[in-house]
Amino acid sequence: MIGIESPDDAAVWRLSDEQAIVLTTDFFTPVVDTPYEYGAIAAANSLSDVYAMGSKPFLALNVAALPDHLPPEILSEILRGGAEKAQEAGVVVAGGHTVKDKEPKYGLVAIGFVHPQKIISKGGLKAGDVLVLTKPLGAGVTTTALKQEKAEEVHIHEAIRWMSALNKTASALAVEFGVRGGTDITGFGLLGHAAEMAEASRVSLHLEFSQIPFLNGARRYAEKGIFPGGAFDNKRHFEPFVKLSANLDEPSQMLLFDPQTSGGLLFGIGRDKLPALEARAKELQQAIWVLGEARDGKGIVVG
Numbered sequence: 001m002i003g004i005e006s007p008d009d010a011a012v013w014r015l016s017d018e019q020a021i022v023l024t025t026d027f028f029t030p031v032v033d034t035p036y037e038y039g040a041i042a043a044a045n046s047l048s049d050v051y052a053m054g055s056k057p058f059l060a061l062n063v064a065a066l067p068d069h070l071p072p073e074i075l076s077e078i079l080r081g082g083a084e085k086a087q088e089a090g091v092v093v094a095g096g097h098t099v100k101d102k103e104p105k106y107g108l109v110a111i112g113f114v115h116p117q118k119i120i121s122k123g124g125l126k127a128g129d130v131l132v133l134t135k136p137l138g139a140g141v142t143t144t145a146l147k148q149e150k151a152e153e154v155h156i157h158e159a160i161r162w163m164s165a166l167n168k169t170a171s172a173l174a175v176e177f178g179v180r181g182g183t184d185i186t187g188f189g190l191l192g193h194a195a196e197m198a199e200a201s202r203v204s205l206h207l208e209f210s211q212i213p214f215l216n217g218a219r220r221y222a223e224k225g226i227f228p229g230g231a232f233d234n235k236r237h238f239e240p241f242v243k244l245s246a247n248l249d250e251p252s253q254m255l256l257f258d259p260q261t262s263g264g265l266l267f268g269i270g271r272d273k274l275p276a277l278e279a280r281a282k283e284l285q286q287a288i289w290v291l292g293e294a295r296d297g298k299g300i301v302v303g
């Protein structure tokens with residue numbers, strides 16, 4: 001149902017009228033210094049693509065590339081972080097594969113089920129939908145500041161807490177409200193993934209900068225120009241699709257292109273359902289921010 005021709009967060013294969021399989025993999029180099037947290041973040045990030053499709057993951061495999069000289073206790077901490085995160089998600093890690101590589105890489109192959117009529121995809125937004133985000137942005141600048149030894153401890157902990165949080169409840173919330181258009185915010189940043197959704201859904205997205213949430217250190221690191229290379233790639237690639245308010249200064253603009261690791265879900269929901277969604281999110285202790293809305297037209301406008 002979803003594959004290479006219409007790339008989405010995961011591949012989807014129909015098994016029957018009632019059931020489809022959702023399949024995805026993701027792995028990356030360490031984003032933090034602590035192996036346990038790195039494992040947990042990598043696992044949460046891999047499972048996120050299953051959640052982004054409106055599915056629930058149930059089975060996974062470890063994928064790891066590790067240097068020869070890596071102490072075994074570091075490897076076991078990475079895997080323990082991944083295993084405990086999978087357990088929190090209700091996912092069984094049934095095996096995996098490890099190869100040697102100079103730089104460590106870790107993630108999961110993950111699989112879930114979804115009803116073929118209830119898939120959440122990048123192309124499912126409708127004009128009039130309000131846009132909801134479930135995690136703050138700024139993971140890229142904060143982890144880059146960490147790498148440059150310029151990050152404050154409290155900001156690192158905040159970023160780790162958000163990056164290792166599962167999108168499980170956010171996905172359950174979206175499914176409960178019949179959401180059809182959504183994705184998770186990762187390497188292309190908010191505007192990159194928003195641009196993909198706008199194009200796939202054939203709508204324009206109008207975002208209000210003042211409503212967009214950021215991690216507490218993000219603004220400060222952005223003002224110092226501490227951005228990962230990916231932020232500049234994203235800007236170059238997605239700028240043609242985006243109209244940014246002239247009132248936004250350079251750091252604010254760049255923050256919207258900041259690549260995220262294990263970011264939140266971005267999804268659309270009819271405005272009439274928003275009060276009920278907000279009430280339910282509160283009940284589930286799921287953070288949500290309303291960033292703007294989808295309209296007829298093309299591209300992204302940030303005011």
Ligand code: CO
Nearest residue numbers: 009049184186
């Ligand atoms: Co994704």
Ligand code: CO
Nearest residue numbers: 025026049186
């Ligand atoms: Co992915």
